[in-house]
Amino acid sequence: MLDARFVRENIDIVKKALADRHYELSLDEFLKIEEQRRPLLRESEKLRNKRNVVSEEIGRLKAQKKDASKLIEEMKTVADKIKDFDENIKIIDENIIEFLLNVPNIPHESVPIGKDETENEEVRRWGKPRHFDFDPLNHWDIGEILDIIDFERASKIAGARFSIMKGLGARLERSLMNFMLDLNTSKGYKEVFPPIIVNRYSMIGTGQLPKFANELFAISGPEFYLVPTAEVSVTNIHRNEILSEKDLPIYYTAYTPCFRREAGSYGKDVRGLIRQHQFNKVELVKFVKPENSYDELESLTRDAEDILQKLELPYRVVALCSGDLGFSAAKTYDLEVWLPGQQKYREISSCSNFTDFQARRADIRFKREGKKGTEFVHTLNGSGLAIGRTVVAIIENYQNKDGSVVVPDVLRPFMGVEVISAR
RNA sequence: GGAGGGGUGGCCGAGUGGUUGAAGGCGACGGUCUUGAAAAUCGUUUCUCCCGUAGCCCGGGAGACGUGAGUUCGAAUCUCACCCCCUCCGCCA
Numbered sequence: 001m002l003d004a005r006f007v008r009e010n011i012d013i014v015k016k017a018l019a020d021r022h023y024e025l026s027l028d029e030f031l032k033i034e035e036q037r038r039p040l041l042r043e044s045e046k047l048r049n050k051r052n053v054v055s056e057e058i059g060r061l062k063a064q065k066k067d068a069s070k071l072i073e074e075m076k077t078v079a080d081k082i083k084d085f086d087e088n089i090k091i092i093d094e095n096i097i098e099f100l101l102n103v104p105n106i107p108h109e110s111v112p113i114g115k116d117e118t119e120n121e122e123v124r125r126w127g128k129p130r131h132f133d134f135d136p137l138n139h140w141d142i143g144e145i146l147d148i149i150d151f152e153r154a155s156k157i158a159g160a161r162f163s164i165m166k167g168l169g170a171r172l173e174r175s176l177m178n179f180m181l182d183l184n185t186s187k188g189y190k191e192v193f194p195p196i197i198v199n200r201y202s203m204i205g206t207g208q209l210p211k212f213a214n215e216l217f218a219i220s221g222p223e224f225y226l227v228p229t230a231e232v233s234v235t236n237i238h239r240n241e242i243l244s245e246k247d248l249p250i251y252y253t254a255y256t257p258c259f260r261r262e263a264g265s266y267g268k269d270v271r272g273l274i275r276q277h278q279f280n281k282v283e284l285v286k287f288v289k290p291e292n293s294y295d296e297l298e299s300l301t302r303d304a305e306d307i308l309q310k311l312e313l314p315y316r317v318v319a320l321c322s323g324d325l326g327f328s329a330a331k332t333y334d335l336e337v338w339l340p341g342q343q344k345y346r347e348i349s350s351c352s353n354f355t356d357f358q359a360r361r362a363d364i365r366f367k368r369e370g371k372k373g374t375e376f377v378h379t380l381n382g383s384g385l386a387i388g389r390t391v392v393a394i395i396e397n398y399q400n401k402d403g404s405v406v407v408p409d410v411l412r413p414f415m416g417v418e419v420i421s422a423r
Numbered sequence: 424g425g426a427g428g429g430g431u432g433g434c435c436g437a438g439u440g441g442u443u444g445a446a447g448g449c450g451a452c453g454g455u456c457u458u459g460a461a462a463a464u465c466g467u468u469u470c471u472c473c474c475g476u477a478g479c480c481c482g483g484g485a486g487a488c489g490u491g492a493g494u495u496c497g498a499a500u501c502u503c504a505c506c507c508c509c510u511c512c513g514c515c516a
Contacts, residue, residue: 005478041473045485052485055497059441068496075496242470244433365470370452372479374470 001100001361008034017106020113020322030099037092044085051078101204102211105357107322108294108331114321120334121321126305127314129338130397137403138341139395140272143169145403146422149273160270161262161277165391168420172394172407173280175414176387177255180282180307184384187303189253189284194233196256197224202236205362207328207354217259217277226259230283231381235358238287242374243366249288249296253384256281273388274346280387286380287364290356293378294331297353301333304349304384311408313393314338316345330355335385337393348389351382 007014011027018025054075061068112121143149148169154162165173185191203209203225208216217226227233234254243250258281269275284303288296301317308315320332329352336345356376359365365374398406404421412418 038473041485045473048485051496056442058496062441072496079496 001357002103002106003360004034004096004100007100007103013106014103017104020107020111021104021325022115022323023104025103030096033092033095033099037089037096040085040089040092044082044089047078047082047085051075051082054078098210101361104325104327105330105355107325108353108355110319111325111331112319112321115323116321117324119321120324121319123317123319123333125314125316126309127312127338129314129340132340134401136340136396136399138272139339139392141341142395142399142403142405143273146405146420148172148420151271158277161275163273163276163388168415168417169391171415172391172411172420173387175411176390177280177282178414179411180384180387181253181255183307183310184253184282184284184303187251189251189303192234192237192252192254194230194237194254194256196227196230196233196259198227198232198236199224202232202239202362205236205239206232206358207361208232211327214263215261217261227256228260229258229381229383230254230256230281231285234283234285235364235379235381236362238364238377239362241364243287243364243377245289245366245368248366248377249286249292252285254283254285256283273392276388279389282384282387284351284382284384287377288380289366290375290378293353293355293380296378296380297331297333297351300380300382301335301351304335304351304382307385308335308337308348310410311390311394313390313397313408315348326350326352328352328354328357330357333382335383337389339393339396340399341392341396346389348393349383349385352380354379354381 002014007027007030011031014027018027054071058068058071058075061071112119114120137145140149140151146167146169148166150164150166151162154164157164181191197219200209200223203216208225208228216228219225233256234252237252238250258279260277260279262275262277265275273279284300286296286300305315305317315335315337318334318336320326320329320334325332332350332352334347335349335351337348338344339346355378358379359376364377364379366377367374394408394411395405398408400406400419402421404419407415407418407420
């Protein structure tokens, strides 16, 4: 969320941000409502002040056993007036917040301007796509040959876009979680294992609600949601907290399942593990001081890249352009891994700086040593990595002609085998 | 699911209608004292918003004692609803 005062005082910046994002949103109504607020607030506070002064006087008179009925009579109407003002202010406040909750973050100046993913900027590449002397298969074909992935039975259990990992496939999934968590914790990220069902405040805190309800799986009765990413659970760990400066930066890593409706992606990636309703992911989350957040984004991205490098998977880093940037992010690097089955780089990690956008929604602040007041922290997160897509990348990049898959060196201690082969 | 108890400042803990933003203690910070430290002692110790040509320091004001509503001239104190925590019983992974 943006700060109301910031929007009021920096209309041009906000308008440019919206235009760069290709967002259709008029600020006129907001400005109209917002400027009604403060005069009303001033009136209300003036009356409250009067009430406080007179009530004190009444108390004094009563203590002296004097008559105060005249003053009390006079005050009766004041209470009603205050109530009127406050009701109006409350309605205005609700409108302001509702509006602001639907305004996206302002892109950082370094974000390339562009309309959609075709205008994202490649920042760097690592590794070279392997040369195959046979036609590489898709992971779903290999999965079938090796009998390690079962989509058909998964659809019987749950439906489309679900999968069953079997045998060494399941073990690969588990090995990757452990490998990634071990690597991340060795770099100072604290491992946490949070709830994966959250309340609406958490979803508002990180920006999934109110705007993107149709992308979430909701549980009714008591209102709950399945998390689409560990970002939600982990960032909200510190919701409504004031951290002290010496606590920062805070680094967390978490494995969670993730749940996404994928409404509106009909026809996209209908086969395979790329786009599932339920998938596993290890996430990196940071809470940092504002002045460090862009450096922290670089190091967060490097930490995610390191996982791909250790797995020896070729990838590239892409800076998302303004039109492709997520709602809450000020800047995002996507890591795209090479998939021989598709002859394409595909997203496997997304690393973002949310600046104070989530912190303001979730009210996560910190206090500087020896300074008055508080500031919002900056929050960041990135996949480190999406497990399902890593499985895809490993199967496709490490495949042999007979369909067997070589296990990357770093995973062998976890897997207990060097090759995944049929039978 | 049934029965009780409780939510106050960084922490502990007073406070049941009128200078209580909140006693007292602890902690923290600063001063005095001391060669230094401890002890002793004095002082300071929250956040949000509004106004002041003043986004930091300063002055004034409003608000915040789990959350929200209500009663009242006036509420941390009374009423109602909700949330959370704890104890016991039952049930269950």
